[in-house]
Amino acid sequence: RPSLVVILGDQLSPGMTSLSSADKHRDVVLMCEVEEETSYVGHHKQKIAFILSAMRHFAGELEEAGWTVDYIRLDDKANSGSFTGEVERAIKRHEPDRIVITDAGEYRVQEMVDGWSQTFEIDVDCLPDKRFICSKSEFEDWAEGRKSLRMEYFYREMRKKTGLLMTQADKPAGGEWNYDKENRKPAGDDLFLPKRQRFEPDRITAEVIEMVGEKFANNFGTLEEFGWAVTRQDAEKAFEHFLGAAAGDFGTYQDAMLEGQPFLWHSLISPYLNVGLLDPLDVCRQVAEAYEDGKIPLNSAEGFIRQILGWREYVRGIYWREMPDYRERNAMRAQRDLPWFYWSGETDMACLKAAIGQTRDHAYAHHIQRLMITGTFALIYGVEPRQVHEWYLAVYIDAFEWVELPNTLGMSQFGDGGILGSKPYAASGAYIDRMSNYCDNCAYDVKKRTEDDACPFNSLYWDFVARHEKTLKGNPRMGRIYSNWERMDEETQKALRKRAKEVIEGMG
Numbered sequence: 001r002p003s004l005v006v007i008l009g010d011q012l013s014p015g016m017t018s019l020s021s022a023d024k025h026r027d028v029v030l031m032c033e034v035e036e037e038t039s040y041v042g043h044h045k046q047k048i049a050f051i052l053s054a055m056r057h058f059a060g061e062l063e064e065a066g067w068t069v070d071y072i073r074l075d076d077k078a079n080s081g082s083f084t085g086e087v088e089r090a091i092k093r094h095e096p097d098r099i100v101i102t103d104a105g106e107y108r109v110q111e112m113v114d115g116w117s118q119t120f121e122i123d124v125d126c127l128p129d130k131r132f133i134c135s136k137s138e139f140e141d142w143a144e145g146r147k148s149l150r151m152e153y154f155y156r157e158m159r160k161k162t163g164l165l166m167t168q169a170d171k172p173a174g175g176e177w178n179y180d181k182e183n184r185k186p187a188g189d190d191l192f193l194p195k196r197q198r199f200e201p202d203r204i205t206a207e208v209i210e211m212v213g214e215k216f217a218n219n220f221g222t223l224e225e226f227g228w229a230v231t232r233q234d235a236e237k238a239f240e241h242f243l244g245a246a247a248g249d250f251g252t253y254q255d256a257m258l259e260g261q262p263f264l265w266h267s268l269i270s271p272y273l274n275v276g277l278l279d280p281l282d283v284c285r286q287v288a289e290a291y292e293d294g295k296i297p298l299n300s301a302e303g304f305i306r307q308i309l310g311w312r313e314y315v316r317g318i319y320w321r322e323m324p325d326y327r328e329r330n331a332m333r334a335q336r337d338l339p340w341f342y343w344s345g346e347t348d349m350a351c352l353k354a355a356i357g358q359t360r361d362h363a364y365a366h367h368i369q370r371l372m373i374t375g376t377f378a379l380i381y382g383v384e385p386r387q388v389h390e391w392y393l394a395v396y397i398d399a400f401e402w403v404e405l406p407n408t409l410g411m412s413q414f415g416d417g418g419i420l421g422s423k424p425y426a427a428s429g430a431y432i433d434r435m436s437n438y439c440d441n442c443a444y445d446v447k448k449r450t451e452d453d454a455c456p457f458n459s460l461y462w463d464f465v466a467r468h469e470k471t472l473k474g475n476p477r478m479g480r481i482y483s484n485w486e487r488m489d490e491e492t493q494k495a496l497r498k499r500a501k502e503v504i505e506g507m508g
């Protein structure tokens, strides 16, 4: 009897442990498009189209390689709408002697998989996901007994483990572990900005786009600009394009933001890494090689590798360590509703309009936009972290809970009280003014704090500082901010809080 090899929508790699432990001449691969997954949040239309098209292409790739693939489409009449329902139907069809699957990326799905053995009275071999550089147990070992789980120390371990950007004497290349201080330049808008590589939708993608446009017409986002790769081959091309055209300046301008320039020097590879079209260790190796060949500078190579070898692996470790209650945390006790303009894009704050507008058009915003614009605003406004989490999980093409939740609830909203970051990413408009040109064309004045046309970030920032005095004043990294607050005269403090109240009421 065959084994039933279940491949989930973010497991589109030929080297999956589930596939390696199966026999293509005997076993059956099950892939299914199911309503439960397409609607557990109101995903951006491009995200659904990307995943379903990449799944259909991967099924084709497996068939070409000689596998038998049982592929269930979203509009198949008998589709039960859930992974569990589809596994049940597939068991009836194929009468397998066991189910083989690689660990699910998300807790929610892993819980379903864990129930199958009992529900269906069948052996379920659930294998580790070897695409990650750090296994769950290795992360646990690293975290055990530590007072604080700072990414930087984890990252150094990963550098040593992989030998990436290490000298033969086991020292970091260039003598430093981290070159972030060189990576904070604002950018000028010029002709030499790299161009995004777009991939024209093929027949399969066009069909999926049409279906998504009809079936998910009311979901957030547009489909017109869809230009994502949906195959391994094209994802590799996109990465090569990044290496040649943008990687050299990636580090220097990593935190920069520019009106009308959604992509800058970023790689746009997160969706490919997250569904398995690109391999994280492989892309890090290619970047290290480009540095060693003198093609890109060290600050860019290190900055890029840190995001993947450091942050990406680290947030996954935190996710599995802190779930399931991580999702419910709200250390700052923030209770406000997410302002409606996060969905409509209708705001006269130029920075938020730009970040949300490009999110609607491309299902993409880069890290600093996510952290310091939409993230910081939600934080200082006081939005309930669960609502912020659901927004990020829905609107970005690369959003899977294991990576999105620690970034949103932990890093950006300080909802975990400081596991990920040592202080909240609260900031006034001055940060955005320094790192972007958004303020040049904004209805508000970034230099003003309390007037009717004052930048809302400014009063909300001080209001945040004041309302969290009890929790944050003792934080050594907040000391200077609280002395600045205390040095202000009472009248200014009152005026700032009054303006913040008006801003909040105006957006409520």
Ligand code: FAD
Binding pocket: 265, 266, 267, 268, 269, 270, 271, 273, 274, 304, 307, 308, 311, 312, 313, 315, 365, 366, 367, 368, 370, 371, 375, 392, 393, 396, 398, 399, 400, 403, 404, 405, 407, 408, 411, 412
């Ligand atoms: P680049 O800037 O080119 O970086 C290269 C790669 O590094 C990325 O492709 C990504 O794989 C990795 N990376 C960079 N920063 C992080 C990070 N903080 N955590 C994990 N990996 C990182 N990333 C996701 O993949 N999915 C998400 O759902 C997601 N949600 C986020 C939510 C918030 C509030 C914040 C602040 C960040 C989030 N990130 C998420 C991290 C980061 O913003 C994206 O990975 C990045 O913007 C993707 O664009 P890029 O491929 O052009 O990245």
Ligand code: DLZ
Binding pocket: 007, 008, 009, 010, 011, 032, 033, 034, 035, 037, 038, 039, 043, 047, 048, 051, 052, 104, 105, 106, 107, 109, 110, 400
């Ligand atoms: C995100 C997503 C969507 C929108 N649709 C599907 C789907 O129809 N079938 C599928 O297998 N996977 C889908 N995914 C990705 C899954 O949600 C993802 O594999 C799990 O979240 C991993 O735990």
Ligand code: SF4
Binding pocket: 349, 350, 351, 352, 428, 429, 430, 432, 433, 438, 439, 440, 442, 443, 444, 445, 446, 455, 456, 457
């Ligand atoms: Fe954003 Fe304030 Fe600058 Fe306007 S003035 S773009 S609201 S930071």
